[in-house]
Every structure is written in C-alpha cells, then in structure tokens.
Amino acid sequence: MTICLALLCDRGNQVVAVADRMVSVEFLSLEYEQPTRKVERLGKYAVLTAGDALGHTPVLTRAIGEVEKLSQPSVEQVASLIEEAFIEERQAYAEKTVLRRVGLDCATFLERQRDMSEEIAFGLMAEYQKVNLDLELVVAGVDGSGAHLFYVCDPGVKTCFDAIGFVAIGSGLPHAESFLTEADYSPGDSVNRALWLCYVAKRRGERAPGVGKATDALIVTKTGVRFLDSQTVQRLDESYQHYVGSVRRASKDIEDSVANLNPAFDE
Numbered sequence: 001m002t003i004c005l006a007l008l009c010d011r012g013n014q015v016v017a018v019a020d021r022m023v024s025v026e027f028l029s030l031e032y033e034q035p036t037r038k039v040e041r042l043g044k045y046a047v048l049t050a051g052d053a054l055g056h057t058p059v060l061t062r063a064i065g066e067v068e069k070l071s072q073p074s075v076e077q078v079a080s081l082i083e084e085a086f087i088e089e090r091q092a093y094a095e096k097t098v099l100r101r102v103g104l105d106c107a108t109f110l111e112r113q114r115d116m117s118e119e120i121a122f123g124l125m126a127e128y129q130k131v132n133l134d135l136e137l138v139v140a141g142v143d144g145s146g147a148h149l150f151y152v153c154d155p156g157v158k159t160c161f162d163a164i165g166f167v168a169i170g171s172g173l174p175h176a177e178s179f180l181t182e183a184d185y186s187p188g189d190s191v192n193r194a195l196w197l198c199y200v201a202k203r204r205g206e207r208a209p210g211v212g213k214a215t216d217a218l219i220v221t222k223t224g225v226r227f228l229d230s231q232t233v234q235r236l237d238e239s240y241q242h243y244v245g246s247v248r249r250a251s252k253d254i255e256d257s258v259a260n261l262n263p264a265f266d267e
Contacts (some may be wrong), residue, residue: 001024001210002169002170002172003050003169003173003205004018004170005166005169006167007165007166007189007197008149008165008166009193009195010191012147012187013142013147015147015219016218017138018202018217019037019038019039019048020206021033021036022210023038023053024210033213037227041224042063042078043067044142045141045225047082047137049136050135051134052133055133055134058089059082067081075141075148075150082152083158086133086156090131090133090156093131094128098127098128099124104124109124136170138151138152142220143222148162149161149162149165149167168201168205170208171209172204172208175201175204175205175207176201176204180197183200185197199215199237202215215237
C-alpha cells in the first residue's frame with residue numbers, strides 16, 4: 001500500500017524519483033504514515049521500497065555488506081547483490097515457516113525427499129514455493145554508462161526498466177503509469193519536466209487505497225542522491241493545485257460546448 005516512482009531523464013543521464021511515507025505491516029494489521037523517508041541510500045544510489053515495512057531491512061542489510069566490498073560498483077552490480085540477498089532472505093523465511101515445522105532445512109529436505117511419500121514431498125515443495133516476502137524494491141542510480149533503473153520482487157527476480165524509462169511500485173502503480181503514458185513521458189525529458197511528471201503521477205497514485213499524502217522527491221546524479229527540500233516540494237504542490245484547477249475548468253468548458261450536441265446517425 002504505497003507509491004514509489006522513478007524516471008530516467010536528461011537523455012538518460014539522471015533520475016528523478018518520488019515516494020510517499022505510508023507504512024504497512026500486514027501481520028500486525030498496521031498502516032500509518034511515518035515521519036521518515038521510505039528511500040534508502042546505498043552508496044551513490046537510491047533504493048525505494050514497497051510492501052511489508054519489515055521486509056526490506058534484512059534484505060538490504062545482507063546486500064550492504066556485499067556492496068561495501070566493491071569499489072565503485074555499477075547500478076546493475078548493486079541490483080544483482082540485492083537480488084541475491086532477496087533470494088537468500090526468502091529462502092531463510094521459507095525454512096522458518098515451512099520446513100522447520102517438520103524438522104528440516106533446505107539441505108536436509110533435498111537429501112530426504114526421496115525417502116518421503118510423494119504426497120508429503122510435493123506438499124512441502126508447494127508450500128515452500130508459495131512463500132513470498134511481499135516486497136518490491138527499485139534501485140535507481142547513475143554510473144559510468146548512464147542512469148539505470150532496476151526492479152526486484154518475489155521470488156527474487158531482477159528486471160531492468162531502462163528501455164521503458166520509468167518504474168512504479170505499490171498500490172498506486174496503475175494510476176501513476178496511466179498518467180505518464182498520457183503525458184507522453186520520455187527519458188529525453190528535462191530534469192524539471194520529469195520531476196513535474198513524477199510528482200503529478202504520485203498525486204494520481206493517491207487515488208489508490210493506502211497511499212500517503214506526504215511526498216519525498218529526489219534527484220540522482222553521478223555524484224549521488226539529493227532530496228528536494230520542503231519548500232521545493234511545496235512549490236510543486238502549488239503548481240499541481242493550479243494544474244488541477246485548469247484541467248477542471250477546461251473540462252467544464254468542453255462539457256458545456258457539447259451539452260447541446262445533436263447526434264446524427266448513419267442510415
């Protein structure tokens with residue numbers, strides 16, 4: 001229940017991103033808007049998270065240790081390490097919730113499954129495969145080859161979104177994506193236009209359940225991640241309110257112009 005969105009811009013040389021601050025923990029039936037950001041810095045890159053609020057911490061903790069071993073890692077290398085950490089964390093969680101109930105771990109299950117009845121072996125494997133972390137991550141950054149976006153999700157799969165130029169995660173995804181396609185977004189857009197489109201897409205995403213009103217906005221360049229200050233976000237909001245008013249007035253004018261339309265029909 002959230003919206004996080006990242007766009008390539010400046011001819012694929014920079015990234016703009018936005019995120020709300022809504023937090024949800026399913027097993028606690030908890031959802032609230034927190035005062036801290038949902039964007040993590042990983043070196044010079046940004047990681048945006050959606051899904052279970054408790055899920056990303058162990059994944060990123062695993063990944064950070066490996067990232068720190070590398071000198072100037074590329075965006076793809078960092079995304080790959082997060083992908084590996086995701087798989088490891090999912091496996092560990094599956095062991096705890098499925099296999100340990102019958103006194104097994106992954107290694108012993110593989111060793112003993114031949115001695116199990118087919119029904120038990122297939123049943124455990126089916127449960128194991130259904131385990132999800134309920135977690136989505138976006139890795140955004142700029143390295144020597146330009147700006148890049150990677151998406152990581154269950155069951156631990158990394159996908160590059162450079163060809164599309166943007167990626168959205170969370171319950172607000174459909175609303176955000178539909179606006180960007182309507183607005184003819186392109187990775188060649190200027191930073192300011194991309195930032196504006198990103199902000200409007202996030203506000204559109206607020207129509208989905210569980211998306212928070214607070215907005216964090218950031219720009220990622222070769223030098224790292226920089227968050228926009230509250231005054232700049234406020235100016236974006238003021239422009240958005242003006243935009244919404246203009247759209248409503250234009251829509252009303254058009255509706256008035258067709259109010260007396262007398263449709264003609266083919267015989």
